[in-house]
Amino acid sequence: MQDLISRIEKLDPKHHVVIGAILKKDGNLKFNENINGVMINASTISEQSTQEITKFLSYLEEQENILYKIETQKEEMKQEYFEEQLS
Numbered sequence: 001m002q003d004l005i006s007r008i009e010k011l012d013p014k015h016h017v018v019i020g021a022i023l024k025k026d027g028n029l030k031f032n033e034n035i036n037g038v039m040i041n042a043s044t045i046s047e048q049s050t051q052e053i054t055k056f057l058s059y060l061e062e063q064e065n066i067l068y069k070i071e072t073q074k075e076e077m078k079q080e081y082f083e084e085q086l087s
Contacts, residue, residue: 001042004050007057015060022052 008019023029023040026049032039 001045001050004053004057005042008053011057011060015056018056019053022049022056025049 008016011019020038023031023045026046028046029040029044029049
């Protein structure tokens with residue numbers, strides 16, 4: 001659970017909204033809100049919610065990897081193109 005919390009904390013805030021929506025579906029969770037944000041007791045998160053969050057985090061990581069590969073290919077093509085232009 002600590003690993004999951006750590007991964008969530010590193011996310012962009014826009015992804016926290018999706019995590020919140022997943023947790024909101026869990027009727028057994030109680031949310032406490034203050035000026036620092038919304039807090040929950042992580043030990044009360046259901047296994048189903050944990051699995052959904054893990055699946056979402058895997059999806060995000062996969063998307064980041066795909067974007068990284070695309071950007072790398074784009075950069076390689078740019079360098080190749082400009083090198084041909086300079087020659």
